């Protein structure tokens with residue numbers, strides 16, 4: 001039995017999916033969270049079921065890639081059953097899609113989410129009557145806490161067995177305008193709305209959308225977010241992870257290494273440098289970087305991002321940034337991939353699917369790589385600059401942002417066409433649910449550990465081999481001329497060679513070279529901007545194709561080299 | 576009096592005309608914004624976006640879209 005979960009964006013499909021299958025699909029309070037299909041298996045009684053979570057859509061003729069993915073699946077009719085997920089707070093708007101789905105003549109049930117929020121808002125829906133009118137079984141649920149799913153599980157077997165295709169007692173008009181009229185009639189019969197006092201969340205809504213207060217508020221939110229991310233990350237390192245590593249783990253490693261005779265292997269695996277960032281061996285630096293330096297920031301970043309996502313703040317930020325975004329060829333929602341990209345580029349690239357035109361995707365992809373170093377890179381930069389006054393790190397980030405903006409100005413000029421227009425639904429604020437936040441952080445951290453840790457270790461292994469084989473010196477010689485032209489320290493050439501493998505490792509490699517502050521600033525800038533990491537190149541290829549990927553890579557490399565030189569010149573005046 | 580959505584006053588409005596290509600009209604349609612329908616203008620930034628309430632949801636429309644929607648104030 002193949003079941004698809006269909007509904008408007010942000011109604012709760014992914015969270016319903018997680019409940020039904022036990023998988024953890026990412027769900028957030030903004031339209032466009034799911035941009036790809038996700039499959040999961042479950043059993044309802046004797047029925048083996050495959051459940052498919054798809055992106056949200058408002059009708060069967062969507063425009064963006066994500067919506068097209070959805071309508072393709074729905075129109076293919078290559079499934080046995082539809083679970084239409086409907087937001088109880090938006091009955092009328094949701095029914096438009098429901099009516100379109102009914103025209104497909106596939107067996108279907110309706111799952112009505114957010115029954116809790118609707119009740120608080122004074123929206124009263126007569127589910128029984130609605131079910132009779134549509135002749136479809138309706139199951140109200142509170143998806144965040146899992147209330148109502150037992151009903152589905154208990155009754156679904158019978159519904160499957162009968163497998164009747166609903167005889168529409170309802171005459172669904174072909175014409176869209178007539179559909180809206182019909183929806184109006186239906187909702188008058190089944191829905192009563194009592195006016196209630198605005199809750200705190202609704203007052204927050206006023207403050208964060210009225211232009212005069214929204215902009216200062218946004219500054220405040222961004223400032224507090226960055227402060228929190230640093231505070232949580234730094235505290236975790238200073239009071240917990242670093243002591244743990246140095247006081248408990250390192251002695252263990254030392255003891256263990258004393259049994260080891262082979263000096264060659266010993267150096268690669270254990271090293272004898274007490275500073276875990278300088279030894280560059282697999283079991284010291286190889287674990288110190290991912291677990292002590294980077295992981296705390298991955299945690300603190302996703303903690304803050306998840307709260308902002310679940311409250312529903314991101315679309316508001318997009319609105320405020322809309323006007324500025326148009327200057328660089330995007331609309332406000334183009335900022336969502338940038339925000340995702342601050343965590344990791346890969347989900348950032350996937351969320352490019354919420355943009356509609358090729359042009360916007362190219363600009364956004366290029367900007368994504370230039371402007372927002374991912375958490376591991378940022379964390380390494382924090383630790384690299386820890387011993388210098390804060391202003392220098394700030395200078396580095398400010399320069400990165402500035403260059404990103406200049407680059408997208410240029411792209412906006414040279415690419416044909418115009419930016420399209422912002423058009424999003426702004427979800428009401430939700431109280432974040434602890435369980436969902438915890439689950440999402442867990443998914444994201446697990447992903448980081450599974451993907452990043454082996455790569456860090458592998459990267460460090462390769463560097464050891466390279467330096468043992470004297471390839472490092474060899475590369476430095478070859479690149480020394482080039483380095484001089486672009487004002488990069490030539491001894492670091494080997495780092496740039498492997499940098500795209502794992503950027504955070506590459507940045508940490510700057511530590512043992514005893515570079516001057518100026519050299520560190522320039523090298524960090526170059527490392528952050530010059531090439532996307534390997535993983536993101538693959539995803540970009542898959543998402544945007546060969547031509548665009550190559551264009552973005554070369555464009556960024558050019559920008560990066562050019563502005564590295566400029567940076568050096570500017571710094572020569574300052575430092 | 577008929578004005579562009581971007582220039583209109585706040586409050587309840589009736590949509591008189593949507594100027595624009597088929598795909599724009601369709602897109603707006605599926606969210607409940609159509610000729611003859613009703614929306615409520617809530618907030619607006621000088622050069623867009625305009626934030627309107629339609630049915631029970633809040634929607635943000637960019638400047639260009641807001642210029643293509645012609646509305647009339649409800650009495």
Ligand SMILES: Nc1nc2c(ncn2[C@@H]2O[C@H](COP(=O)(O)OP(=O)(O)OP(=O)(O)O)[C@@H](O)[C@H]2O)c(=O)[nH]1
Pocket residue numbers: 007008009010011012013014015016026027028029030031032033034035054055056057113114115116117141142143144309310430436
């Ligand atoms: N209070 C409450 N919140 C809910 C309920 N169902 C979903 N939500 C919240 O609604 C938001 C959207 O949920 P998602 O599962 O991401 O929605 P989706 O339909 O998959 O969204 P897209 O993938 O963007 O189309 C999340 O913040 C959920 O926590 C519910 O029954 N009660």
Ligand SMILES: [Mg+2]
Pocket residue numbers: 013014015026027033034054055056
């Ligand atoms: Mg989803």
